[in-house]
Amino acid sequence: MRKNQTILAVMGLATVVTVVPLMAHHAFGAEFDRDAPIRLQGPVVKLEWVNPHAWIHLEITKEDGTNEVWMVEGGTPNTLLRRGLRRDCLTPGTEIIVDGYQTKDHSLARANGRDVTFTDGTKIFLGSSGTGAPYEAEMLATRQEQGRC
């Protein structure tokens, strides 16, 4: 994380986008509760590759020993499909770690996928700069050896 922050500081970049659609200003902040952070870890049980947001369902074990399924919000699967998303990319049973915030409606076991990774910390998917950077090809090759996308 520190490395990320350094790079961002050097580049002087605060946000990705220069023009933010009206809806985006509030959607995340309206949907999720800043005062209800979560960290979830458990196996994927279901994948909803849907729009406007993909939802990853994972099963966690609560402190009392019971299981609970949480839904984690992602982005549009269309982006990933153009980068080679396949049905076998993230299969039920794969363990993931999610940090984020629960929906404002606390009766729902739902959270934003602020950062979704495998248990070794690697991101479940890679972004692509579209520049064909060498590091991307390397990373992708390593991941494919591990059966990841």
Add this chain to the structure above:
Amino acid sequence: MNISYTTLISVVLLMITSSGFSSYVKAQVRAQADGQWVMPRTADGRPDLQGNWTNATITPIQRSRDQDAVYNPEEATRLEGGRAARTEALNQPSDPDRVAPPVGGDGSTGAAGGVGGYNYFWIDAGDRVAMFNGELRTSLIIDPADGRYPSRTDASRQRMAEASQFRRQFGQYDNPENRPLAERCIVSFGSNAGPPMLPNYFYNNNYTIVQTADHIMIMTEMVHDVRIIRMGTPKPLPEHVKPWFGDSWGHWEGDTLVVETTNFSPTQLNQGQLSGATENLKISERFTRADEYTLNYEFTVDDPETWTDTWSGEVPFTRLSGLVYEYACHEANYALFNVLSGARAQEQREGGRQTPER
């Protein structure tokens, strides 16, 4: 051995045919066999604008004040490199022993809404500065000359104020109708479908164009919005019929497709760049195939009762490598449900009307 030109092309074509290339690619190769790009044409001799295109770009719609119209190459490289560096940084592994983010939010601003949004790999905002006719553009708007929206008329400001006043009687999460059209899955983000067709700076800035003798069909990936452009002498709709995306009629001027659109839906006019426009709004667009990978898109927005001047833009559409996928939206719009139920839950917790968050 002297191979005739025709023989060479025939051999190339034979090889391509036998390797199972699409007829579309065949046409492209044929066009380039002599090393110079030739405009691909449909059977009726018109430029072939068909296929999948994207207008994703780093270049914003509007220029910063006192900015030049064009980047020098170093500036553009720096911007593109910055975008690439950000991608690389955000691709790095996270700490598997990380704890939950802080109570009170993680400090993220803008779209991330203080809760950190979601991973950057979901985003595909564009990696390149817009290059139009060889120029690295600093804005998509090129007229007025400062690359910024022109001033609005007093009447237009009045209309916007009235609309704003109407909205203020509601909390912004009170009803589904108080949410933006895109969040309700009614139309695409911003002006994706348009007209004018502008990038949304998030993702899925993709279009499919299909062209027949008397129609041009433009599909926007978000939210599977379709514009049907009828070719020929316009038979305008009655004034009171105002479809989403307006009513479009096209004709050819040489190798440029010219499209005129009127009859805009008032709901669509109540948001974004076209806010406060009147029913007399006219938008014209020009599509010119510039080369194998580029479709030059120009637009002009005209409503003298809203802006003191017309305003125009130039946007390069480039070939999309990949398919345009279904963006069904409404069918799985958990987000809208979560936003509304969240507002109600928060109100119950706080015992009162929810304060809008900024």
Add this chain to the structure above:
Amino acid sequence: MPNFIFKLVRTLRRTTFSILACTAVATVSVDAQTAEIPRTQDGKPDMNGIWQALGNAHWDIEPHAARAALQMQPGPVVPVPAKPVLAFGAVGSVPSGVGIVVGGEIPYLPEARAKKIENQENWSERDPEIKCYLPGVPRATYMPFPFQIFQSSSHFFITYEYAGALRNIYMEDPGPAQVDSWMGQSVGHWEGDAFIAEGSGFNDQTWFDRAGNHHSASMTVVERYTMTSPDHILYEATIEDPETFSRPWMIRMPLYRHVNEDARLGQFKCVEFVEELMYGQLRKNPIGPGEKK
């Protein structure tokens, strides 16, 4: 040549021409259907235009008698319309139909047939049409709304008025769909004058009609569009879904061209129309009696 012979020859020529012309017309009218079909410049039947199905397939694709409503409840004497549909009266009644299923009956596996009955009993909660969800294939074809075909040498694109549904039928196979979708992924080719579209990658959320007929995500659909006249397409679709049906089955129906000069596709973006239904109870102040969440 003597004048009378000249006239005779001229008359013979004209008569011959007339006879030949009549024969030609006769020949043309016998083959009128095939000969008159408009063709694109690459020789294919030109299906460009606005089309619509007639009939009642959208209510129920199997042959059926008229009935009071789509969802019924037990009544004192006979079943009566259930509460969610009662207010529609005859507007909500189901008209009779000969159906479009070849052979008349959908060959359900036993469990799937039970699910169909369940769907009917819970129609108002389950029919995706109610929520303005995308209709899927083949239901999109025979919804009571027109659709427009955009056919070029490189594309075959259908845009449906209902809910803005659309399908880009790829003329080149991009490989199997990696996620399921409402309108599936279709690959098209020509077999002579018939356009074939092979669809797969459908999710399991769509129905075939308002009568609870359903399928799984394993469904594949092969459609055949054959122009039988300038203004008619014969539409056939073979449905295969081993999880739901005991064998493949077929539907068949004509599609009719909108021939009026000012025909144009309208918009039925119904998402707005169902917001009260779907989100009304989440309003800050729900309308009328209802449970606040």
